[in-house]
Amino acid sequence: MAPETYLEYGPxxxxxxxxxxxxxxxxxxxxxxxxxxxxxxxxPRLASLSFADATSP
Structure with missing residues (x-):
C-alpha cells in the first residue's frame, strides 16, 4: 500500500x-x-432460548 493512500483516512x-x-x-x-x-x-434452557430469540427474525 502506498503511503499516499493513508492521507485519505482521518486522525x-x-x-x-x-x-x-x-x-x-x-x-x-x-x-x-x-x-x-x-x-x-x-x-441450560435459558441460554438456549435466549440464543434462539436472538437469531429469529
Whole structure:
C-alpha cells in the first residue's frame, strides 16, 4: 500500500483499524479451540432460548 493512500483516512482511523486487526487473531485463536470443547450436558434452557430469540427474525 502506498503511503499516499493513508492521507485519505482521518486522525486515528488507521490505528483503530490496526488494533481491530490485531484483536481478530487472538479472538479467533480463542474461539476455534473453545468450539472444540466437548460438553457433557446440553446448555441450560435459558441460554438456549435466549440464543434462539436472538437469531429469529
Amino acid at each position: 486515528g482511523e488507521v490505528a483503530r483499524a490496526q488494533w481491530a486487526n490485531a484483536a481478530a487473531g487472538p479472538l479467533m485463536a480463542a474461539v476455534v479451540p473453545a468450539s472444540l470443547i466437548p460438553f457433557r450436558q446440553p446448555l
